[in-house]
Amino acid sequence: MVDRVIATQGLRKLFDSGSLSVEALAGVDLVVEPGEFLAIMGPSGSGKSTLLSILGCLERPTEGSYRLGGEEVAGFDERKAARVRRERIGFVFQAFNLLPRSTALQNVELPMIYGGVGRRERRARAGEALAAVGLDDRGGHLPSELSGGQQQRVAVARAIVTRPDVLLADEPTGNLDSKSEAEVLAVLEGVHAEGATIVMVTHAREVAGRGTRIVHMLDGGIALDEQIDLPAEAPSAP
Amino acid sequence: MNIYEHLHLALQALRANWLRSLLTALGVIIGVASLVALTAISAGARRSVAADLQRLGPNIILLDGEFVPLPSGEQSATDRTLTPGDLAAVAQLPSVIAVAPRQTVEGMTISAGRTQTSPFVTGLTPLYEQIHNYSATEGRLLTATDDRYGREVMVLGPRPASVLFPGGSPVGQSVRVLNREFTVVGVYASKGSLGGESLDNSVFIPITVAKRVLFGGENVHGADVQVATQAEVEPTMDEIDELMFERHRIGPGHPEDFSTEDQATIINAAEAATSTFQTLTLALGAIALLIGGIGIMNIMLVSVTERTREIGIRKALGAEPGRIQAQFLAEALALCSAGGLIGVAIGVEASRMINRLAGWQTSVAPESLAVAFAAALGVGLFFGYYPARRAAHMPPAVAMRYD
Numbered sequence: 001m002v003d004r005v006i007a008t009q010g011l012r013k014l015f016d017s018g019s020l021s022v023e024a025l026a027g028v029d030l031v032v033e034p035g036e037f038l039a040i041m042g043p044s045g046s047g048k049s050t051l052l053s054i055l056g057c058l059e060r061p062t063e064g065s066y067r068l069g070g071e072e073v074a075g076f077d078e079r080k081a082a083r084v085r086r087e088r089i090g091f092v093f094q095a096f097n098l099l100p101r102s103t104a105l106q107n108v109e110l111p112m113i114y115g116g117v118g119r120r121e122r123r124a125r126a127g128e129a130l131a132a133v134g135l136d137d138r139g140g141h142l143p144s145e146l147s148g149g150q151q152q153r154v155a156v157a158r159a160i161v162t163r164p165d166v167l168l169a170d171e172p173t174g175n176l177d178s179k180s181e182a183e184v185l186a187v188l189e190g191v192h193a194e195g196a197t198i199v200m201v202t203h204a205r206e207v208a209g210r211g212t213r214i215v216h217m218l219d220g221g222i223a224l225d226e227q228i229d230l231p232a233e234a235p236s237a238p
Numbered sequence: 239m240n241i242y243e244h245l246h247l248a249l250q251a252l253r254a255n256w257l258r259s260l261l262t263a264l265g266v267i268i269g270v271a272s273l274v275a276l277t278a279i280s281a282g283a284r285r286s287v288a289a290d291l292q293r294l295g296p297n298i299i300l301l302d303g304e305f306v307p308l309p310s311g312e313q314s315a316t317d318r319t320l321t322p323g324d325l326a327a328v329a330q331l332p333s334v335i336a337v338a339p340r341q342t343v344e345g346m347t348i349s350a351g352r353t354q355t356s357p358f359v360t361g362l363t364p365l366y367e368q369i370h371n372y373s374a375t376e377g378r379l380l381t382a383t384d385d386r387y388g389r390e391v392m393v394l395g396p397r398p399a400s401v402l403f404p405g406g407s408p409v410g411q412s413v414r415v416l417n418r419e420f421t422v423v424g425v426y427a428s429k430g431s432l433g434g435e436s437l438d439n440s441v442f443i444p445i446t447v448a449k450r451v452l453f454g455g456e457n458v459h460g461a462d463v464q465v466a467t468q469a470e471v472e473p474t475m476d477e478i479d480e481l482m483f484e485r486h487r488i489g490p491g492h493p494e495d496f497s498t499e500d501q502a503t504i505i506n507a508a509e510a511a512t513s514t515f516q517t518l519t520l521a522l523g524a525i526a527l528l529i530g531g532i533g534i535m536n537i538m539l540v541s542v543t544e545r546t547r548e549i550g551i552r553k554a555l556g557a558e559p560g561r562i563q564a565q566f567l568a569e570a571l572a573l574c575s576a577g578g579l580i581g582v583a584i585g586v587e588a589s590r591m592i593n594r595l596a597g598w599q600t601s602v603a604p605e606s607l608a609v610a611f612a613a614a615l616g617v618g619l620f621f622g623y624y625p626a627r628r629a630a631h632m633p634p635a636v637a638m639r640y641d
Contacts, residue, residue, distance in 0.1 A: 058635040086556020111555040
C-alpha cells in the first residue's frame with residue numbers, strides 16, 4: 001500500500017462569502033491506487049468538483065491531509081502547487097479549455113513550455129501525444145477548426161503529455177454529443193489501458209460505468225464507494 | 239520559457255488586438271516623440287547660443303547714444319551723443335580691449351542703375367568688422383586705409399548685394415547713396431540675426447566718409463566695446479556708466495543720454511522664446527507619457543480581465559505566478575517599446591521639420607534617443623506591474639470558471 005497515488009484524510013473545504021459559510025467538503029477520506037479509473041458521481045453541490053479541484057492542487061483544503069504519491073501537498077504555496085500541477089497532474093475539463101489562438105500542437109506543448117522542456121523535444125512529445133489520441137494529422141489546426149470531440153481529445157493529449165501521476169477529468173463529456181462522447185471515452189480507456197490513473201467527475205451513470213470504481217458523493221462526503229467488476233478478461237499477470 | 243517565447247506570446251496578443259494596441263501606445267508615442275524633439279531643440283539652442291556668441295563676437299558691450307526728453311517736453315534732436323572724447327576715455331579703461339564706433343542710418347535708399355533698396359547704412363572702422371568676426375565672401379572688407387583716406391567705398395551685406403546685383407558680382411560696381419557714387423569692394427558673409435533682426439541687410443562704409451558725407455559732425459550714436467572675458471562685461475559696463483555720468487554731467491534724477499547693454503543678453507533673450515517652448519514641450523511630453531502609462535495600465539487590466547480564463551488554463555497547466563506576471567509585463571513592455579520606437583522615429587522627423595520650418599537649430603543626440611526609449615520602457619514596467627501582478631495571483635479554479 002506504499003504506492004498509493006492519492007490518499008486524503010479528513011479533507012474539508014469551507015467557502016466563506018461574507019456572513020454565509022458553506023461547507024463544500026465535510027471530511028473526505030479517499031484512496032486511489034495506481035492504475036485505477038475512478039469515477040466520482042453525485043448531484044450538483046455534493047462537492048465532487050471541489051474535491052477534484054483540491055486533488056488537482058487548484059484549490060487548497062481548509063483542513064485535512066492530501067498525499068499525492070506519498071507527499072503531503074495540502075499546504076503547498078502557489079509556486080509549489082504550480083509545480084505539482086505541471087509535473088504530476090493532467091487536467092481535462094468539461095469546457096475543453098484550449099487556448100483559442102494556439103494550434104492543437106501548441107496547446108499540447110504548453111505544459112512542457114512551463115516545464116522548461118526544449119523546443120525540439122516538446123514538438124516530438126506533443127506529436128506523440130496527439131498520435132495517441134488519434135489526431136496526429138490535426139496538429140496545425142486551431143481549436144475553432146476542430147469538432148468538440150476532437151478538441152477534447154487534444155485536451156487529453158495535453159493532459160497526458162507530461163506523463164502525470166494522475167489524470168483528472170471534470171465532466172469530460174459534458175459538452176459533447178453522444179458520438180463525440182464515445183470517441184473521448186474510448187481515448188480515456190486507451191490511456192487507462194496504457195497504465196494511467198484516472199479520476200473522473202461525471203453525473204452520467206453510463207459514463208461512470210466505464211471506470212473501474214465509482215465513488216458517490218452527497219453533501220460534501222462520500223456516500224458510497226463501489227468497485228466495478230471487470231467483465232470477462234481478468235487483469236493479466238506481470 | 240525564455241525571453242523569445244515571452245516576446246512571441248506578447249506580440250501575438252498585441253497583434254490580436256492591433257488597433258487597440260496602437261491606440262494604447264499613442265500616449266507613449268506622443269510622449270517619446272516630444273521628448274526626442276524637445277531635447278533636439280534644447281541641444282540645438284545651446285549650440286546656437288554658443289555659435290551666436292562666436293559669430294557675433296564674444297564679450298561685447300553695446301554703448302549707444304539715446305534721445306532725451308527736453309524740459310520743453312520735446313525730444314532731443316539727436317541720439318548722436320557720443321563724442322570722440324567719450325570713446326577715447328572708454329578706451330582708456332583697463333579692461334577694455336577695443337572700442338569700435340558705428341554710425342547707422344536705417345532705411346536709406348541706395349541704388350545701382352535702376353534698382354534700389356533701403357538697407358541699414360553703417361559707417362564703421364575695420365575694428366568693428368574685426369571684433370564682430372566679419373569676413374568677406376567676395377572682394378574684401380573695409381580697411382584702415384579706406385578709413386584714413388576717406389575713400390568712398392562700400393561693403394555690401396548679402397541681402398543688398400543680391401537685390402542690387404542679382405546674378406552678377408557686385409565687386410567694382412558702383413552704388414549711389416544720396417548724390418555720391420560708392421565703389422563696391424566686397425560682400426560680407428551672412429551673419430544671421432541678433433535679437434530677431436537680420437544682420438544681413440546692411441552696407442558698410444568707412445566712418446570718416448559717413449561723418450563727412452552723410453551725417454556731419456564728429457559725434458557718433460554707437461560704439462561696440464570689447465573686453466577680454468564675459469566675466470569682465472558687467473563690471474566694465476558699470477565703469478562705462480560711471481564714466482559717462484561724469485563726462486556728460488548727468489546728475490541724479492536726470493535722463494541719461496546713453497545706454498549700455500551686454501550683447502549676450504540680447505542673444506539669450508532671443509533664445510528665451512525657445513526656452514519657453516521647451517518647457518512647454520517637456521510638460522507635454524511628461525503628461526503624454528503619464529497618460530500613455532495610465533492608458534497602458536487600463537488596457538492591461540482589461541486584457542487581464544478578458545483573458546481571465548486563459549490565465550486560469552495556463553495556471554492549471556502549471557504556470558507559476560512569476561511566469562504569468564512575466565507574460566503580462568512582457569506585453570506591456572512590447573507595447574511600450576513599439577510605442578517608443580515609433581515615438582523616436584517621429585521625434586527625429588519632427589526635429590528635422592522644426593529645423594526646416596521654424597528655422598530653429600536642432601541637434602538629435604543618440605543618447606537622448608536612448609533616454610527617451612528607456613523612459614517608454616520605464617512607463618511600461620511601472621504601469622504594467624500592477625495588472626501583471628493581478629493576473630499572476632488569480633486563483634486558477636475561479637479563473638477557469640470565468641466567462
